[in-house]
Every structure is written in structure tokens, then in C-alpha cells.
Amino acid sequence: MAPVAADLLSHARELERRDAAVAGELETVVALSEAAAALRERVGELQAARAGFPGERERLGALRLNAEAEVARATRELETAEKRLADVGSSRRTREDDLERAAKEAATAREAAEDAQAQVDRVAESLAQLEASAREVEREEAELGRQAEELAAEIGSLRRVPDSATRELRPGLDGLAEWASHVRSSLFVARGVLEQERDRIVTEANALGSAVLGEQLGGSSATLVRERLEARLG
Numbered sequence: 001m002a003p004v005a006a007d008l009l010s011h012a013r014e015l016e017r018r019d020a021a022v023a024g025e026l027e028t029v030v031a032l033s034e035a036a037a038a039l040r041e042r043v044g045e046l047q048a049a050r051a052g053f054p055g056e057r058e059r060l061g062a063l064r065l066n067a068e069a070e071v072a073r074a075t076r077e078l079e080t081a082e083k084r085l086a087d088v089g090s091s092r093r094t095r096e097d098d099l100e101r102a103a104k105e106a107a108t109a110r111e112a113a114e115d116a117q118a119q120v121d122r123v124a125e126s127l128a129q130l131e132a133s134a135r136e137v138e139r140e141e142a143e144l145g146r147q148a149e150e151l152a153a154e155i156g157s158l159r160r161v162p163d164s165a166t167r168e169l170r171p172g173l174d175g176l177a178e179w180a181s182h183v184r185s186s187l188f189v190a191r192g193v194l195e196q197e198r199d200r201i202v203t204e205a206n207a208l209g210s211a212v213l214g215e216q217l218g219g220s221s222a223t224l225v226r227e228r229l230e231a232r233l234g
Contacts, residue, residue: 005233008212012226015205019198019222025160026194032155033187039147040180046137046144047173053134060127067120074113081109144176145169155183160190 085102148169155161169179202222209217209225213232217225 008208009226009229009233012205012208012222012229015201015208016222016226019201019205022194022198022201025158026191026198028154029158029160029187029191029194032151032158033184033191035147035151036180036183036187039144039151040177040184042140043144043173043177043180046140047177049133050137050173053130056130057127060123060130064120064123064127067116067123071113071116071120074109074116078106078109078113081106141173141176144173145171148176148179151183152179155187158190160193161186 081102085099085106088099088102152169169175202220205222205225206217206220209220209228212229217228220228
């Protein structure tokens with residue numbers, strides 16, 4: 001192969017290598033940007049959940065007080081109905097219909113007391129679930145913090161992303177939300193830089209191919225240019 005042809009092929013291969021390297025960086029930036037976006041979205045969901053906890057605690061607390069008051073009232077009525085049933089049953093002059101009516105009243109009062117206690121139990125279960133959700137938010141907050149630290153380490157290894165992109169994380173969901181938003185902005189800028197660089201490489205490769213092959217290669221990739229030059233010069 002003539003020296004000139006060898007130099008042209010070497011140049012084409014170098015352009016292909018640079019294009020592949022930039023493409024790899026671009027792929028990493030896109031993946032990290034998507035990860036940061038997913039983290040920010042989940043942080044927003046946790047913030048919304050946490051913001052609703054105080055109001056829900058207050059609502060359930062009021063329901064519990066009302067339910068407990070209803071249990072107390074229903075219990076008193078049950079005691080009264082059961083005493084009346086006992087009195088009617090022990091009387092020698094009790095008529096059958098009086099006894100039957102007293103038994104029905106006692107059964108109704110007992111059912112009302114059971115329903116009231118069931119409502120207390122349901123509210124207590126809802127409160128327990130709420131507190132479990134609050135603990136889960138705390139656990140996931142810590143997990144998201146660890147994920148953010150891992151993302152920061154990966155982003156810090158990228159040569160096209162400024163150091164400010166991985167500024168120190170503030171604790172808590174608000175800190176995570178602010179950090180993730182800043183990181184996404186920095187990665188967006190880095191993505192634009194890489195896309196422009198790749199366009200310049202492809203443009204240079206096409207110009208090289210056009211000059212050697214004598215035809216316009218405006219839509220070709222660096223790899224396709226290298227393959228065509230190898231076919232022509234090799």
C-alpha cells in the first residue's frame with residue numbers, strides 16, 4: 001500500500017476510534033441522566049407522601065377519638081340492656097313477649113358494641129399502616145442517598161462533566177431533589193457537547209471519504225467511511 005493511502009486509512013481509523021469513544025461517553029451520560037431523572041422523580045413522590053403524613057395522622061387521630069367514644073357509649077348501652085334482660089328474666093311476672101323484647105334489645109346493643117370496637121380496630125390498623133409507610137419513606141430516603149452517592153462517583157469520573165456537577169449532597173429529600181436537578185442540568189450540557197463533537201468527527205470523516213472517493217458522503221458514519229476507504233485503498 002502506498003504511503004499516502006496508508007496515511008488516509010490511518011486517519012479514517014483514528015476518526016472511527018474517536019467516534020466510538022465519544023459515542024461510548026455519550027451513552028454513559030444518557031444513562032446517568034436517566035438515572036438522575038428517575039431518582040428525582042422518586043424523591044418527589046416521597047416528598048409528597050411525607051407531606052401528607054401530618055394531615056393523615058390528625059384525621060385518623062380524630063377518627064380514633066370518635067370511635068373510642070362510640071365504644072364507650074355502646075358499652076354503656078349494652079350493660080343497660082343486659083341488666084334489663086337479667087331483671088326481666090328473673091321476674092316471676094315476666095311475660096314471654098317482654099323477655100323476647102329485652103333479649104332483642106340486648107342483642108342489638110351487643111352488635112352495636114362489636115361494630116364500634118371493630119371501627120376502633122380499623123382505625124388502629126390504619127394508623128399502624130401510616131407509621132409503617134413513614135418508616136418506609138425514611139428507609140428509602142437513606143437508600144436514595146446511597147444511590148446518589150454512587151451516581152456522583154460515576155459522574156465524577158466523566159471528563160466532560162464539570163466538577164460542580166457532583167457538588168456535596170445536602171441531607172434529606174430536599175437535598176436529594178436539589179442535587180438531582182443540578183446533576184441533570186450538568187449532564188444535559190455534557191450531552192450537548194458530546195453530540196457536537198461527534199457531529200464534527202462524522203463531518204470530518206465524510207469530508208475525508210468524499211475527497212478520496214470523489215462522491216458526497218454526507219450521511220455516512222465514521223465506520224462506513226473507513227470501510228469504504230479500505231475497500232478502495234486496501
